[in-house]
Amino acid sequence: MRYAFFDLDHTLLPFDTQALFCNFVLRRHPWRIFLHLWFVPFALGRALGLVSTAAAKRACLSYLAGMKRAHLRRLARDFAHDCVDTWIYPELRAEILRHKHQHRKLVLNTASPDFYAHDIAEVLGFDHCIATQFKLTENLVPMRPPILGSNNKREAKIVAMKNRLPGVAALSDEERFHCWAYSDSAADIPLLEFVGNRVLVHPSRRLRSHFPQADVTVLTPRRPYWGRLGDLFAVLRQMTGLHRERGPHS
Numbered sequence: 046m047r048y049a050f051f052d053l054d055h056t057l058l059p060f061d062t063q064a065l066f067c068n069f070v071l072r073r074h075p076w077r078i079f080l081h082l083w084f085v086p087f088a089l090g091r092a093l094g095l096v097s098t099a100a101a102k103r104a105c106l107s108y109l110a111g112m113k114r115a116h117l118r119r120l121a122r123d124f125a126h127d128c129v130d131t132w133i134y135p136e137l138r139a140e141i142l143r144h145k146h147q148h149r150k151l152v153l154n155t156a157s158p159d160f161y162a163h164d165i166a167e168v169l170g171f172d173h174c175i176a177t178q179f180k181l182t183e184n185l186v187p188m189r190p191p192i193l194g195s196n197n198k199r200e201a202k203i204v205a206m207k208n209r210l211p212g213v214a215a216l217s218d219e220e221r222f223h224c225w226a227y228s229d230s231a232a233d234i235p236l237l238e239f240v241g242n243r244v245l246v247h248p249s250r251r252l253r254s255h256f257p258q259a260d261v262t263v264l265t266p267r268r269p270y271w272g273r274l275g276d277l278f279a280v281l282r283q284m285t286g287l288h289r290e291r292g293p294h295s
Contacts, residue, residue, distance in 0.1 A: 049144040052228040053155035064283035071286025083107040125164035132292035
């Protein structure tokens with residue numbers, strides 16, 4: 046069995062899907078922007094290194110507080126179909142189709158929340174999805190949904206894959222050599238080192254310098270913004286529900 050592993054945020058799409066999903070929700074429920082007041086101190090604490098990534102991620106979802114889970118499920122499905130499917134890089138969509146035609150199993154492995162990541166994986170044609178799991182057992186979404194297990198980031202991505210996908214855990218070194226991985230972030234170095242074929246999408250300087258040039262393929266699809274400042278401005282617009290909802294391929 047051979048696999049192709051894909052990161053999501055800034056790899057398949059030019060944006061952070063947590064901000065993009067927030068934009069999607071706020072355009073339908075504008076009043077929820079006031080729930081960001083709960084998130085602000087966590088965001089400041091994270092910027093100062095006083096709050097963990099996992100704690101900030103939980104607080105970031107405060108805009109969903111009190112929402113019925115059935116409604117959240119509908120929003121997640123609509124988000125995947127109406128928004129994500131129109132923002133995906135055409136070059137990465139082509140890579141997904143190529144691996145599918147070459148009979149590799151496709152795995153979306155992301156730190157994004159599972160309650161919409163699985164819908165994204167289904168829409169994009171993935172066979173499996175590994176994401177950060179949130180406990181949403183109540184009828185209404187809590188203010189800071191607890192994370193089940195670990196934030197699916199760095200080495201946790203490898204551990205989660207091996208625990209949830211027996212085929213991945215059983216791969217030999219030779220089989221892993223024929224697998225592929227795609228990412229933009231140095232946080233995914235463990236995922237990229239897990240395989241023999243590595244594709245970097247708009248890689249950070251740290252990620253690009255980690256691997257010898259001959260050991261990677263670099264993709265630089267056209268982005269709808271320029272540089273880090275453009276990305277930051279897009280995030281601010283998305284977190285306030287002011288960003289364009291659908292991508293250029295709608």
